[in-house]
Amino acid sequence: MKAYKDLSKEELLTLQKQLNKEYEEAKAKELKLDMSRGKPAASQLDMEMDFMNVLNADSIFKTEAGVDCRNYGIMDGIPEARKLIGDVLGVSADNVIVFGNASLNIMYDTVARSEIFGVMGETPWCKLDKVKFLCPVPGYDRHFAITEQFGIEMINVPMTEDGPDMDMVEELVNTDPAVKGIWCVPKYSNPQGYTYSDETVKRFAALKPAAKDFRIYWDNAYVIHDLYEEKKDTLLDIISECEKAGNPDMVYEFCSTSKVTFPGSGIAALAASKANLDFIKKFMTIQTIGYDKVNQLRHVRYFKDAEGMKAHMMKHAAILRPKFEAVFHVLESELNGLGIGSWTEPKGGYFISFDALEGCAKKIVEKCKEAGVVLTGAGATYPYKKDPKDSNIRLAPSFPTPEELAMATDLFVLCVKIVSVEKLLKEA
Numbered sequence: 274m275k276a277y278k279d280l281s282k283e284e285l286l287t288l289q290k291q292l293n294k295e296y297e298e299a300k301a302k303e304l305k306l307d308m309s310r311g312k313p314a315a316s317q318l319d320m321e322m323d324f325m326n327v328l329n330a331d332s333i334f335k336t337e338a339g340v341d342c343r344n345y346g347i348m349d350g351i352p353e354a355r356k357l358i359g360d361v362l363g364v365s366a367d368n369v370i371v372f373g374n375a376s377l378n379i380m381y382d383t384v385a386r387s388e389i390f391g392v393m394g395e396t397p398w399c400k401l402d403k404v405k406f407l408c409p410v411p412g413y414d415r416h417f418a419i420t421e422q423f424g425i426e427m428i429n430v431p432m433t434e435d436g437p438d439m440d441m442v443e444e445l446v447n448t449d450p451a452v453k454g455i456w457c458v459p460k461y462s463n464p465q466g467y468t469y470s471d472e473t474v475k476r477f478a479a480l481k482p483a484a485k486d487f488r489i490y491w492d493n494a495y496v497i498h499d500l501y502e503e504k505k506d507t508l509l510d511i512i513s514e515c516e517k518a519g520n521p522d523m524v525y526e527f528c529s530t531s532k533v534t535f536p537g538s539g540i541a542a543l544a545a546s547k548a549n550l551d552f553i554k555k556f557m558t559i560q561t562i563g564y565d566k567v568n569q570l571r572h573v574r575y576f577k578d579a580e581g582m583k584a585h586m587m588k589h590a591a592i593l594r595p596k597f598e599a600v601f602h603v604l605e606s607e608l609n610g611l612g613i614g615s616w617t618e619p620k621g622g623y624f625i626s627f628d629a630l631e632g633c634a635k636k637i638v639e640k641c642k643e644a645g646v647v648l649t650g651a652g653a654t655y656p657y658k659k660d661p662k663d664s665n666i667r668l669a670p671s672f673p674t675p676e677e678l679a680m681a682t683d684l685f686v687l688c689v690k691i692v693s694v695e696k697l698l699k700e701a
């Protein structure tokens with residue numbers, strides 16, 4: 274098949290007729306499919322039911338040190354849960370606080386605390402004229418929603434396969450004291466599935482921020498979420514790199530077991546320097562007497578150690594891998610060589626990023642919706658939901674069954690073709 278841009282007007286018109294016919298047929302199937310959010314499928318959750326059995330009325334609810342998890346106490350997480358998460362992240366348990374059921378909540382509170390009370394003695398952000406965050410794009414919509422809610426100005430930084438454009442990051446962070454943070458998903462980034470290179474991590478650690486209260490928001494949500502045992506991406510540990518570079522306090526690292534056990538019922542954690550954690554704990558003591566230690570204990574008893582958790586992730590991979598590959602296959606066989614879109618092929622995480630021709634993403638998403646396939650809203654991967662090129666679409670293959678996914682992706686490529694032909698005809 275020729276690239277669409279090399280087709281004559283007549284050829285495009287013929288193609289358009291054919292595609293529209295296919296679309297009407299697809300619509301008649303009355304599909305009801307959802308590829309919009311990175312949710313585990315029911316089959317993944319079913320696989321977790323033993324997790325609910327590790328603690329029951331006959332269990333002993335004591336930590337190794339003898340603390341009763343059924344009662345108040347231990348605000349910063351039971352030691353064995355802090356060690357478990359520390360081992361997963363490759364940091365000491367001393368650098369970890371285990372919180373409640375979701376990491377997004379910790380991120381929100383971290384921004385809110387900085388706004389209201391400031392960061393380690395610096396002026397609260399709400400008293401400043403301007404606060405800015407750097408946002409590698411495309412990125413995670415819920416990160417951008419937090420900074421938008423607090424009126425923080427978001428600056429787009431282009432992503433590459435190695436991570437954010439570090440020349441731009443260094444220039445902005447090192448010269449502008451209003452830049453207080455950067456959102457990062459360093460492993461299997463949402464939505465491209467890129468993992469930051471060692472050089473990128475080292476350049477992050479070596480930043481010389483103009484603002485003392487600048488922090489890297491290192492959301493390691495997909496730290497052990499590999500699709501392949503034999504080809505896993507690797508990521509340097511930012512906490513020790515920052516220490517080595519003389520910037521121990523510059524990073525907050527977040528993670529959770531939302532896509533390890535149950536989303537919304539997992540455990541979430543923050544890893545950072547002792548100075549950062551001590552500062553944060555002063556506020557935590559007012560906010561809570563402690564989080565859900567029973568769930569922390571359940572996680573520890575179920576996985577035993579980090580190796581247990583990583584081995585468990587391969588069971589998720591066995592369910593997720595064929596879904597990702599089914600999408601890759603349809604994209605490859607239907608779109609390769611047509612010059613109307615490009616996409617990523619991640620080795621982990623929950624998403625695939627698709628770039629359509631400029632000005633086409635919104636129309637593609639609309640067209641899919643009209644025929645019963647819901648995708649993440651076009652623009653959602655950019656701050657303020659504004660994709661300057663209107664080209665990026667996030668595909669989330671985890672939730673549908675493989676059969677549904679094949680149908681949804683077939684419809685998606687059909688819509689990509691239709692909208693691209695429309696664009697080329699307009700320009701012809």
Ligand code: PMP
Binds near residue numbers: 378463529530531
């Ligand atoms: N960070 C990223 C990058 C995510 O993709 C997600 C889930 N889609 C989250 C955080 C949410 O994590 P949690 O359930 O721990 O709030």
